Amino acid sequence: MSRKKHIVVLGGGFGGLKFCRSIDCEDxxxxxxxxQNHHLFxxxxxxxxxxxxxxxxxxxxxxxxxxxxxxxxxxxDEVVDIRLSEKQVLLGSRTLExxxxxxxxxxxxxxxxxxxxxxxTLGLKSLDEASQIRxxxxxxxxxxxxxxxxxxxxxxxxxxxxxxxxxxxEMAGAxxxxxxxxxxxxFRNINPExxxxxxxxxxxxxLGNFPDPLPQRALESLQKIGVEVRxxxxxKDITEGTVVLANETILAENIIWAAGVRAxxxxxxxxxELDRAGRIKVLPDCSLPGHPEVFAVGDITTLTDTKGKxxxxxxxxxxxxxxxxxxLILNEIxxxxxxxxxxxxxxxxxxxxSMATIGRSAAVAAVSGFKxxxxxxxxxxxxxxLIFLIGLRNKIAVLLQWSYSYIRYKRGAxxxxxxxxxxxx
Amino acid sequence: MSRKKHIVVLGGGFGGLKFCRSIDCEDxxxxxxxxQNHHLFxxxxxxxxxxxxxxxxxxxxxxxxxxxxxxxxxxxDEVVDIRLSEKQVLLGSRTLExxxxxxxxxxxxxxxxxxxxxxxTLGLKSLDEASQIRxxxxxxxxxxxxxxxxxxxxxxxxxxxxxxxxxxxEMAGAxxxxxxxxxxxxFRNINPExxxxxxxxxxxxxLGNFPDPLPQRALESLQKIGVEVRxxxxxKDITEGTVVLANETILAENIIWAAGVRAxxxxxxxxxELDRAGRIKVLPDCSLPGHPEVFAVGDITTLTDTKGKxxxxxxxxxxxxxxxxxxLILNEIxxxxxxxxxxxxxxxxxxxxSMATIGRSAAVAAVSGFKxxxxxxxxxxxxxxLIFLIGLRNKIAVLLQWSYSYIRYKRGAxxxxxxxxxxxx
Numbered sequence: 001m002s003r004k005k006h007i008v009v010l011g012g013g014f015g016g017l018k019f020c021r022s023i024d025c026e027d028x029x030x031x032x033x034x035x036q037n038h039h040l041f042x043x044x045x046x047x048x049x050x051x052x053x054x055x056x057x058x059x060x061x062x063x064x065x066x067x068x069x070x071x072x073x074x075x076x077d078e079v080v081d082i083r084l085s086e087k088q089v090l091l092g093s094r095t096l097e098x099x100x101x102x103x104x105x106x107x108x109x110x111x112x113x114x115x116x117x118x119x120x121t122l123g124l125k126s127l128d129e130a131s132q133i134r135x136x137x138x139x140x141x142x143x144x145x146x147x148x149x150x151x152x153x154x155x156x157x158x159x160x161x162x163x164x165x166x167x168x169x170e171m172a173g174a175x176x177x178x179x180x181x182x183x184x185x186x187f188r189n190i191n192p193e194x195x196x197x198x199x200x201x202x203x204x205x206x207l208g209n210f211p212d213p214l215p216q217r218a219l220e221s222l223q224k225i226g227v228e229v230r231x232x233x234x235x236k237d238i239t240e241g242t243v244v245l246a247n248e249t250i251l252a253e254n255i256i257w258a259a260g261v262r263a264x265x266x267x268x269x270x271x272x273e274l275d276r277a278g279r280i281k282v283l284p285d286c287s288l289p290g291h292p293e294v295f296a297v298g299d300i301t302t303l304t305d306t307k308g309k310x311x312x313x314x315x316x317x318x319x320x321x322x323x324x325x326x327x328l329i330l331n332e333i334x335x336x337x338x339x340x341x342x343x344x345x346x347x348x349x350x351x352x353x354s355m356a357t358i359g360r361s362a363a364v365a366a367v368s369g370f371k372x373x374x375x376x377x378x379x380x381x382x383x384x385x386l387i388f389l390i391g392l393r394n395k396i397a398v399l400l401q402w403s404y405s406y407i408r409y410k411r412g413a414x415x416x417x418x419x420x421x422x423x424x425x
Numbered sequence: 426m427s428r429k430k431h432i433v434v435l436g437g438g439f440g441g442l443k444f445c446r447s448i449d450c451e452d453x454x455x456x457x458x459x460x461q462n463h464h465l466f467x468x469x470x471x472x473x474x475x476x477x478x479x480x481x482x483x484x485x486x487x488x489x490x491x492x493x494x495x496x497x498x499x500x501x502d503e504v505v506d507i508r509l510s511e512k513q514v515l516l517g518s519r520t521l522e523x524x525x526x527x528x529x530x531x532x533x534x535x536x537x538x539x540x541x542x543x544x545x546t547l548g549l550k551s552l553d554e555a556s557q558i559r560x561x562x563x564x565x566x567x568x569x570x571x572x573x574x575x576x577x578x579x580x581x582x583x584x585x586x587x588x589x590x591x592x593x594x595e596m597a598g599a600x601x602x603x604x605x606x607x608x609x610x611x612f613r614n615i616n617p618e619x620x621x622x623x624x625x626x627x628x629x630x631x632l633g634n635f636p637d638p639l640p641q642r643a644l645e646s647l648q649k650i651g652v653e654v655r656x657x658x659x660x661k662d663i664t665e666g667t668v669v670l671a672n673e674t675i676l677a678e679n680i681i682w683a684a685g686v687r688a689x690x691x692x693x694x695x696x697x698e699l700d701r702a703g704r705i706k707v708l709p710d711c712s713l714p715g716h717p718e719v720f721a722v723g724d725i726t727t728l729t730d731t732k733g734k735x736x737x738x739x740x741x742x743x744x745x746x747x748x749x750x751x752x753l754i755l756n757e758i759x760x761x762x763x764x765x766x767x768x769x770x771x772x773x774x775x776x777x778x779s780m781a782t783i784g785r786s787a788a789v790a791a792v793s794g795f796k797x798x799x800x801x802x803x804x805x806x807x808x809x810x811l812i813f814l815i816g817l818r819n820k821i822a823v824l825l826q827w828s829y830s831y832i833r834y835k836r837g838a839x840x841x842x843x844x845x846x847x848x849x850x
Contacts, residue, residue, distance in 0.1 A: 037567060038840040054479040056838035063611040064839070073613045076567040076841075093571045127842050142462060142501040146518045186488040188498045393829050393837050400825065404818050412818050413481035414489070415463040416501075417552050418843070 004029045005333050008089055008098040010079050012039050012062040014315040015298030016104035018322030020066055027333050030072045031096060033089070036126075037061055037076050041389050043315065044398070045124055046167065049133035050174035051182070051411040057397045059127060060390045079105065081269060084291050100293050100329050103280070104322065107299035107313065110262030110277060117238045121257035124167065131418060133256060137175070138416050140253040141183060144190045157195045158252040160243050162235055163259030164201025164208070166356040169218055171258055172199040173358040176225045181409040197227045198250055200243065202234035202259075207364065209312070210354055214364040217373045221358040235259075261313065263300045275302045284346035286325050292341050295328075297321035303347065311349045315388075321347055357381045360406065429454045430758050433514055433523040435504050437464050437487040439740040440723030441529035443747030445491055452758050455497045456521060458514070461551075462486055462501050466814050468740065469823070470549055471592065474558035475599035476607070476836040482822045484552060485815045504530065506694055509716050525718050525754050528705070529747065532724035532738065535687030535702060542663045546682035549592065556843060558681060562600070563841050565678040566608060569615045582620045583677040585668050587660055588684030589626025589633070591781040594643055596683055597624040598783040601650045606834040622652045623675055625668065627659035627684075632789065634737070635779055639789040642798045646783040660684075686738065688725045700727045709771035711750050717766050720753075722746035728772065736774045740813075746772055782806045785831070 005028045009016045012034035020032055038059040047053040066072045081090040082103070089096045109123035122133045137159065144156040157179075161172045179195035186192070199206070199222065205215040206222070206229060222229050230245065237244040242251055263278035272288050273281045279302040280288060286301065288294045298318030303311045311317045324347045332339055353367035355377065363378040365371070372380060382402065386395050401412055430453045434441045437459035445457055463484040472478040491497045506515040507528070514521045534548035547558045562584065569581040582604075586597045604620035611617070624631070624647065630640040631647070631654060647654050655670065662669040667676055688703035697713050698706045704727040705713065711726065713719040723743030728736045736742045749772045757764055778792035780802065788802040797805060807827065811820050826837050 036841065036844070037563060054481040055842060056479040056840050059840045061611070061839045064835075067610055074611075075571060077571060127840070128844070131842065138462060146500060146502060185492055186486070186499075393826075393833075393835075396825060397822065397837070400821060401818075404821075408818075410489075410818075412822070414486045415481050415484045415552070416461065417480060417556065419461070419553070 005099040006031065006097065007100040007102065007329065008033065008096050009102045009104060010082075010089065011104035011106055011298070011300075012036070012065075012074075013042075013104060013106050013298060013318065015106075015318035015322040016102065017062070017065060018319040019102050019104065019297065019326045020069070020072055022323045022326035023330055024069065025071070025330055025333060028071060028329075030069075031075060031098075032062065032066065032072055033075045033077055033079060033091060033096070034062055035076065035078045037063070038127075039065060039390060040127060041394075042125075043385060044389070045127075045130050046171045046174055048127065048130040048413070049124060049137075049171065050178050051134055051138070051414040052174065052405055053398060053401055054413045055127045055131065057394050057401065058389070060394065065390060079266060082266065084270060084272075084288070084294060087293070098293075101295070102322075102325055103294065103296040103300060104298050104318070105264040105266060105300050107261035107263055107277075108265065109257060110260040111257070112260055114238070117257065120238050120240055120242075121162070121255045123257055124171070125261075133254075134413070135416050135418055136254050137178075138414060141187065141190065141192060142416075143253075145187050153190055154196075155241065155251045156253045157190065157192070158198065158250065159195065159254045159256065160198045160200060160250055160252040161256045161258060162200045162243070163257065164199060164203065164206035164229070164231065165258065166207065166354070168199060168201070168256075168258035169206055169222065169356050169358060171256060172197050172227045172229075173222060173225065173362070176222075176227045177359050178411065180226060182411050182414070196252075198252070199227050199229045200233050200235060200245065201229070201231045204232045206231065207354075207356060210356075210364060211366050211371060214366060214371055214373065218356065218358060218364045221362040221364075221373075225359050225362075261299065267300060277302075283341045285328060285341050285344035286321055286347050287341045287344070292338065295325045297325055305349045306346045307348065309349060309351070311347075314354075316352050317349055320350060355381045355384065430524040431456065431522065432525040432527065432754065433458065433521050434527045434529060435507075435514065436529035436531055436723075436725075437461070437490075437499075438467075438529060438531050438723060438743065440531075440743035440747040441527065442487070442490065443744040444527050444529065444722065444751045445494070445497055447748045447751035448755055449494065450496065450755055450758060453496060453754075455494075456500060457487065457491065457497055458500045458502055458504060458516060458521075459487055460501065460503045462488070463552075464490060464815060465552060466819075467550075468810060469814070470552075470555050471596045471599055473552065473555040473838070474549060474562075474596065475603050476559055476563070476839040477599065477830055478823060478826055479838045480552045480556065482819050482826065483814070485819065490815060504691060507691065509695060509697075509713070509719060512718070523718075526720070527747075527750055528719065528721040528725060529723050529743070530689040530691060530725050532686035532688055532702075533690065534682060535685040536682070537685055539663070542682070545663050545665050545667075546587070546680045548682055549596070550686075558679070559838070560841050560843055561679050562603075563839060566612065566615065566617060567841075568678075570612050571614075578615055579621075580666065580676045581678045582615065582617070583623065583675065584620065584679045584681065585623045585625060585675055585677040586681045586683060587625045587668070588682065589624060589628065589631035589654070589656065590683065591632065591779070593624060593626070593681075593683035594631055594647065594781050594783060596681060597622050597652045597654075598647060598650065598787070601647075601652045602784045603836065605651060607836050607839070621677075623677070624652050624654045625658050625660060625670065626654070626656045629657045631656065632779075632781060635781075635789060636791050636796060639791060639796060639798065643781065643783060643789045646787040646789075646798075650784050650787075686724065692725060702727075708766045710753060710766050710769040711746050711772050712766045712769070717763065720750045722750055730774045731771045732773065734774060734776070736772075739779075741777050742774055745775060780806045780809065
């Protein structure tokens with residue numbers, strides 16, 4: 001019998017993990033590499049940032065998720081380089097040789113060429129970044145409470161969210177609720193209800209990828225809970241505490257960047273064709289041109305599927321790609337015959353729809369041609385997110401938190417950590 | 426009518442908070458200062474450090490706890506100096522004038538004069554320190570899994586806990602359970618069951634303050650779950666990854682210091698008499714000698730009560746002192762007459778007993794002359810800790826976590842955060 005094939009999977013996000021869970025093969029050995037020890041449920045990250053959930057509730061140890069599959073070894077390490085011609089992956093601690101490689105390293109915050117803006121803004125791609133937003137936003141109110149200057153208070157109590165996609169909309173909605181309801185009575189010198197949450201979008205509408213009339217409904221829901229929405233307002237410049245638009249300059253202690261992502265910078269070392277955001281232009285089967293044994297899935301790729309639709313950078317797409325690639329590799333291993341990319345089944349994206357929540361009982365959803373708004377969309381949103389959250393304990397814990405927040409108008413994770421013993425200045 | 430008296434309370438721990446919750450006075454204005462925004466339930470901190478609980482579950486925003494008392498203003502700030510002669514407290518952002526002052530600033534980790542040991546050990550006094558222990562301990566296993574040296578693995582998988590008091594015993598027990606049960610099946614190259622947890626105590630027995638035969642029972646329980654206990658073993662020296670005892674040198678990636686505390690260093694600026702651990706020698710009424718309007722409560726003080734018993738540095742003592750001082754101040758404000766310390770009612774400590782948990786269904790407790798061990802003591806421990814944990818949401822969340830851990834032999838918070846994007850080396 002021939003040696004077992006070795007499949008290396010880079011990244012334990014939605015794509016990499018779905019690949020690992022879809023491949024149940026006696027004839028392969030799988031090594032899953034991630035620089036974190038946990039899979040992160042990114043769709044709920046904004047709730048950690050706004051003190052609604054605690055970090056462990058939306059994260060699950062990767063080892064634990066794949067513990068039952070003895071063919072899978074998990075390595076927590078950084079990917080330093082990928083050597084396609086030698087079929088090697090260089091990690092911080094060792095070098096892995098592979099027969100098949102699945103690159104699922106995802107995306108990082110992208111600034112459209114204005115990388116210096118990262119110094120003045122808060123990103124939202126990891127638990128540490130979410131924890132930083134929570135710390136900075138809560139600290140701003142503490143500083144405002146201690147301040148004697150009205151002008152200073154106004155700046156401290158202004159939060160700008162840049163980007164009117166689902167992340168920005170959900171973030172702005174959650175911040176407005178935090179300040180309108182949760183913090184309302186906690187201070188003596190300031191009134192958190194006077195907080196300004198400003199959502200900035202360059203395009204003419206928020207949730208531009210959603211079908212009409214959902215963008216308009218989302219806009220109305222946001223305005224109803226006090227979010228100032230600026231559409232058709234591209235950001236001209238960002239400096240320390242300042243956002244410059246065409247006709248307006250906004251002073252804000254906290255500036256949250258939810259406007260864009262780009263692929264993990266490692267793609268630049270691969271020597272394959274990338275799009276403007278650094279994403280790998282994969283072949284229709286998700287393999288890399290010239291490297292039929294190497295696949296890429298999820299936010300690190302760009303692909304127009306057989307129906308001519310650009311596959312969006314969302315978790316269902318990553319999961320579907322992960323499952324697709326698992327099927328292709330499994331077929332090859334079982335048949336013992338390498339298949340050329342052109343012969344392989346191309347990936348077809350099944351669009352399950354989109355949803356975004358704005359606040360209490362307010363959401364918009366477009367699912368299989370149905371459009372929903374309000375309470376019904378909100379319940380659908382809750383249901384879908386609970387279902388896809390990994391781990392029974394996390395499902396129960398999150399349901400408990402949401403029920404508590406809904407009934408009591410409170411949030412359970414309003415603690416400031418990571419101060420390094422420095423008091424606010 | 427005269428101006429309202431202004432009471433400044435420094436510290437939102439057990440003592441300061443109990444003071445604030447006991448004083449319900451129309452004729453006083455209270456300012457509560459803490460450098461954190463949350464009250465921390467320290468008795469469960471070791472469970473955050475060992476991945477059993479998440480941070481928000483044992484912390485509650487101070488503003489939220491006192492939100493219903495309109496006389497109380499909360500300031501999140503650092504105490505820079507206390508000027509007893511001017512009746513002023515200097516904060517980072519402003520200066521407070523007081524009529525009465527309650528100092529409840531607690532303790533910090535103490536090294537008995539060997540302050541350089543702090544560089545090589547992990548303390549357990551704040552959420553950030555607990556989070557650091559969780560990160561370092563979990564990372565050590567990740568590093569061991571990636572290591573090819575048996576010797577290196579042994580060092581990485583050795584955890585030393587210094588100090589055989591309740592904190593050290595509970596910590597060592599929880600670490601043993603984590604490695605024996607929780608992590609057991611998660612790795613491919615290492616066997617976490619081979620982890621060494623070594624508990625070091627200078628005195629001849631662990632839990633030296635507990636009545637016999639509880640120390641012996643605790644020792645047996647610890648040994649049963651695999652903890653190596655070294656009694657009569659004072660630490661000679663600690664360097665990077667090394668603990669030196671009289672007859673033994675232990676190499677360990679993680680060294681946790683639970684051997685001692687000393688008072689908040691601010692006491693050194695007060696110009697009053699302190700004990701060796703920097704604690705304020707308060708008068709029997711808890712006031713400072715020569716400053717009848719200034720009180721100190723909790724771990725920052727040392728006091729022999731009227732029955733000749735040294736009041737221990739535990740949370741019930743701090744709470745009782747907080748309540749006692751609230752009563753004294755309230756009496757003076759209501760009667761409009763300053764009373765000399767000698768005329769005031771002295772503080773009497775009511776010893777509610779001690780308990781420590783060692784692991785699953787194993788604990789020791791001494792309550793009002795009753796001594797309990799095993800399951801019964803363990804249930805009593807769970808019950809008491811749930812009752813005293815502040816906040817209904819936290820009680821429910823912690824109960825859920827404990828039930829889950831008990832039934833599934835798992836822990837819900839096994840995530841590594843705060844890596845700053847560095848992979849383990």
